[in-house]
Amino acid sequence: MNVFSDPTWAMTMALVFLLVANTLTRLWLASRQIRHIAAHADAVPADFADSVGLPEHRKAAHYSLAKLRLGLVDLALEAALLLGWTLLGGLQWLNETLLGWLGAGMGQQIALIVAFVLIGGVLHLPLTLIETFGVEQRFGFNRSTPGLWLADMAKGVALGLLLGVPILWVVLSLMAAGGKLWWLWAWLALVAYQLFVMWIAPNVIMPLFNRFTPLEDEALKARVQALMERSGFTAKGFFVMDGSRRSAHSNAFFTGFGASKRVVFFDTLLQQLNAGEMEAVLAHELGHFKHRHVIKMMARSFVFTLAGLALLGWLMGQVWFFTGLGVTPSMGDASANNALALILFTLVLPLPLFFVSPMGSALSRRQEFEADAYASQHARSADLRSALLKLYRDNASTLTPDPVYVSFYYSHPPAGQRLARLNAG
Numbered sequence: 001m002n003v004f005s006d007p008t009w010a011m012t013m014a015l016v017f018l019l020v021a022n023t024l025t026r027l028w029l030a031s032r033q034i035r036h037i038a039a040h041a042d043a044v045p046a047d048f049a050d051s052v053g054l055p056e057h058r059k060a061a062h063y064s065l066a067k068l069r070l071g072l073v074d075l076a077l078e079a080a081l082l083l084g085w086t087l088l089g090g091l092q093w094l095n096e097t098l099l100g101w102l103g104a105g106m107g108q109q110i111a112l113i114v115a116f117v118l119i120g121g122v123l124h125l126p127l128t129l130i131e132t133f134g135v136e137q138r139f140g141f142n143r144s145t146p147g148l149w150l151a152d153m154a155k156g157v158a159l160g161l162l163l164g165v166p167i168l169w170v171v172l173s174l175m176a177a178g179g180k181l182w183w184l185w186a187w188l189a190l191v192a193y194q195l196f197v198m199w200i201a202p203n204v205i206m207p208l209f210n211r212f213t214p215l216e217d218e219a220l221k222a223r224v225q226a227l228m229e230r231s232g233f234t235a236k237g238f239f240v241m242d243g244s245r246r247s248a249h250s251n252a253f254f255t256g257f258g259a260s261k262r263v264v265f266f267d268t269l270l271q272q273l274n275a276g277e278m279e280a281v282l283a284h285e286l287g288h289f290k291h292r293h294v295i296k297m298m299a300r301s302f303v304f305t306l307a308g309l310a311l312l313g314w315l316m317g318q319v320w321f322f323t324g325l326g327v328t329p330s331m332g333d334a335s336a337n338n339a340l341a342l343i344l345f346t347l348v349l350p351l352p353l354f355f356v357s358p359m360g361s362a363l364s365r366r367q368e369f370e371a372d373a374y375a376s377q378h379a380r381s382a383d384l385r386s387a388l389l390k391l392y393r394d395n396a397s398t399l400t401p402d403p404v405y406v407s408f409y410y411s412h413p414p415a416g417q418r419l420a421r422l423n424a425g
């Protein structure tokens, strides 16, 4: 038989080709970024000479390099896991083992997916620990303790099971009984589920991990209230989140649907920024809402989910999709392969998607410029500039990234570009 006309063989070759191309590209990008940052580590860029000292600039370089090196280990682990699950027979073994214990049926399928996720999590555990208690600790950002870390993990797993198993059951049931158009019903269920999770997140999920206390700084509250009113928003309340329990990194965000929002400040941000800078950062966030970035992002994600499910619907009917990825599907009852198909699809799909990720990143960076422009109109541009400088400095973000690396990975424009636009505007 001609191996090139054998679809199983073609699927295997496609996987190997995609995995090699993906890994080499990511390796190339990381090495570019490492070289670029290392080459610029000993001189503060001219635009930042007044605001960033050389020791701070060096710290940012070393912090970025430490994270990139850890990323290289992760890259190797990801490639090994993908091969282990597929061509080396890991998923086949797990599926057969669970079939032996539980027999065929919904229970076995849910167990297969839960076991797959948990095993992946356990294998990633050493890297997660090194990130928090190695890299973040060494650079003074980690505030978490082993006890808090364990409690977070236990809560995360419990919450994942509580929220994940029901939707898994719904999707697998629709795959089994929804007929040819199951993917359309599954899509509707997933959209409803995502909206539901977003709805309960601020009041049910987030309080499990952090404490939210009303903002007490009356002067800041009045200022931010005035900003929201003149931008056409209603504040449902101002809260401070104890982000400093885990990390010295900082943030501000909004939660809630429609025009009324809860505004949440990290306590770390309140320590770093003055009232004017705070107002400018919030004006930037309001800019995202005014330009409907959040809704557009959700709409895009729903469209991609629908396309992905339709593709999965087709792939599941092809025996080579399973056999080419190292799994023997059940030939009798087709619905017995649903969990396997979901796992294989989520394993393999990111490989080709990575090559179109620069489009999404470019769009996101453009939206950041739009939000910055909005902030310059509704707050003081100079305040946004000094806030950004403080945030780049205090979070030890590199000021000298490699442009190609930026085009793939950066959701926000590099500091130099962002400040240059604010200066020009």
Ligand SMILES: [Zn+2]
Residues within 6 Å of the ligand: 284, 285, 288, 368, 371
């Ligand atoms: Zn933004």
